[in-house]
Amino acid sequence: MKNATSLTEFYAQIKTDNPHIATDQLGHFNVFEIEKVRKRMADSPEMPYDKRTYFKISLLKGSYKVEYADKTLSISNYGLLFATPKIPYNFNPTSEEQSGFFCVFTYDFLPNENLREKMDALPVFAQGATPVFEIPEEEYNALSLIYKKMKVELDSDYEFRYDLLRNYVLELIHNGQKLMPKHAKVGAMSAGKRITSLFIELLERQFPIDNPQQKLQLRRAEDYADRLAIHSNHLNKTLKEETSFTTKQFINLRIAQEAKTLLMETDWPVATIADCLAFEETSHFSNFFKKQTGESPLKFRSALMI
Template sequence: MSTEFPTYDIKAFQRHEPDTPFYMTPLEKLVKEFKGIDKSHSHTFYLLMWITQGSGKHTIDFRTYDVQPMQLYFLTPGQVHSWELSADIKGYNLFFEPTYFRARFSNRLYQYPFFHSHQHRPLLEMKDTAFVTLYDLMYAEYTAQSVNRSEVFLSYLHIILEKANRTYQQEWPGESTQYYNRIRQYEELLEEQFLDVREVKNYAEQLNISPNHLNSICKSLLGKTASQLLYERICIEAQRLLTHTDLSVKEIGYLLHFEDPSYFVRFFRTHTGHTPLEFRESQNH
């Protein structure tokens, strides 16, 4: 059994270009040349989607956003998204592997709040017109194939993320960044292990902190317990499968490692307020 939505790696987009841990292309070119990219899909990499012109709808894990110029969208590996874009859409899509960024900037990637895939709004309004120039310079560097291209491109990427983080902090000045590293590490562990590891204490042990400390960090930053984040991740996967496949509820329960289908139904209803079938029917209308 498999999902009906594809999961792409960077090589799927690079085609005749060099095999690198980063890729950048004009959005209008991507839409034109990569058929079906507007349909539901996920990635194995991080994605920045920069809008300079046009309109439409962008759906990320069951939340739909109105597309407008000067928006910057942030997606983490594993998220499912789709879009409906106007014919005059323009902008850039930038893909990069986490290892590429972390090789120079270590855990900084964990500290950006907009990459908290399920807890923060995944877009920013970048009003500074200098940001447009910065993106144009970055694309020029990408296409130039010059010496030290990878290093210079990474520097541009770092500047873009830092400027985005500054904008985020200006919009939400009260949010603490002290424990973002731990939260993001926990989220990454959830992405890798939520099917098999269902106890918060096991995640806390991998993070070298106590379960109570992990809960305290989650509560202080997100207003949710570590267990709630785990259950939400399981429910999001269930929602993806219910929406994008024709698998039965029983089959989905087994895929999510619920041995008893009735327990899966109770679990889903407890944490979403709907049964799996009710949720599936709501997505078909």
Template sequence: MTLIPQYNPEGFKAAVKSGSEKSVHKEPSDFYIVDLSVQKDQLNLPFLPHRLTMNDFVFVKKGELVKTVCSDSYSIPGCTLMILPAYKIRTMETFSEDIEGYYCHFPDELLSRDNGFKSLQEILNYLDLKNDHRITIPDAMKENLLFILKRMKESYIQNDNDLISSYLQTFLAEIKSIIQDLPPIILTTNETTAFHFRKAITQYINSVHSIQEYADMLHVSPNHLNKSVKMATGKTASSIINETLTMEARSLLSNTQLSIADIAFSLGIEDPSYFTRFFKKHSGVSPNQYRKRIGLSY
């Protein structure tokens, strides 16, 4: 069972209000680009936690937006890009009234293996190690990148797949050049442990909830794991587990019609009463109250 509901981009567009952007791509779920000022009016915020089946990015020219990735909240100010791989948990929280820039999602298939895809992987690997998917855009590159995005959007409207691919790969090559000018990421021992811990949580949160089990996976003691994660992130290992599990639960409560018992079971919790207590402890409301608060009742 997929724990966080997944949107392919066609489903993502169906989840927002109809805007002036028209679907013109041969397969409209493949690629999408929109002005952030338009998306601000399309989305009912906060947009609930979800996974997207393709890569996406936001480029903020002016203003600010707040986006949650997994359990961490990020402010994205002007001259900043955030690019995320497929399937990472995400949600839009807020936009400033003066927001300007672009939102885009795209599939790997638009990228050549020897060029665009390689650039994308280099970018994502760097940001994954950095544990922060934001990139500050140098002033000298801002206008060039905005020009590329403008042409990319025009190509999308004109249904020119070849130009879309060309501009997208040029955009990623420019971002890769920014990454290459940044200092290399050299993780401390604690940061390396925390990095692998987060990777393990992403993969196993639906079935593994104890520090002992994650410590066994990483071949360290529970005490060492907790100390390393605390030193690297400022959070305890248990708090990260609980935050991730709570986000999974919120998404299932808001995006599915599963019963509370079924949600508990899908998260690896056999006792629905324990799940209800856990959720209330970490969210401040019971699962049913949470559904009522966001306007759902099943």
């Protein structure tokens, strides 16, 4: 299944109209039972995850394989998975039984600005972390109670229910933090195809540019390598071996493609497009575009009007 790029798309994938969107005007939160979601998605067994806009904490029963860049992590019976919007991964069941719970929430749902700023630095969400944990059955049963409480509060009319829900989210995070030193389980190194796939996913996640305020966050090869928690030389070597393109060539080709689209489909000034594509100067963008396409942005755009 294609990964969702928005909350609306996510809810379309799991075939629900989401009665709890826009919680108390402080961000988004929801909680689900995996088995019920799977029944609604009988024709598409993979669990969707919006890797762009929100966090996800999953309590799992069954066998699963989770792939991060050059690592494979596995769950055999019971597990806890923490996912951040900033780090891509592949998540696949390896057994018929798939049950448990998961909750999703946005940065804005967190109780205060200080915590929101620190989220990406927490061990379970930090770059380079391996936040997949095998847990014993008794721990699974204890954590499942938290999710059941979430479901009860989400459906209640208690005035301060969202404060309770935030506390439950923090409780799950703290449980994960306690597991970090002893239960993180790393499997064998993966093939270069996984790194290539996750790099391309991370690159594509930045597009399309939908408005003049949007700006590329990952521009250099080192930015992608850092996000994938591998060395930039390793990333470059892998891409070269798998595709014959270097990291820089990949990035430049995709930026040039987006530049063409923006020149064709918008009336934005060239300077605005340059800024969206993370060029410090319009002249730098013009030189880049001419090198990639053989003509200047203005000439390219004017040719479309003939």
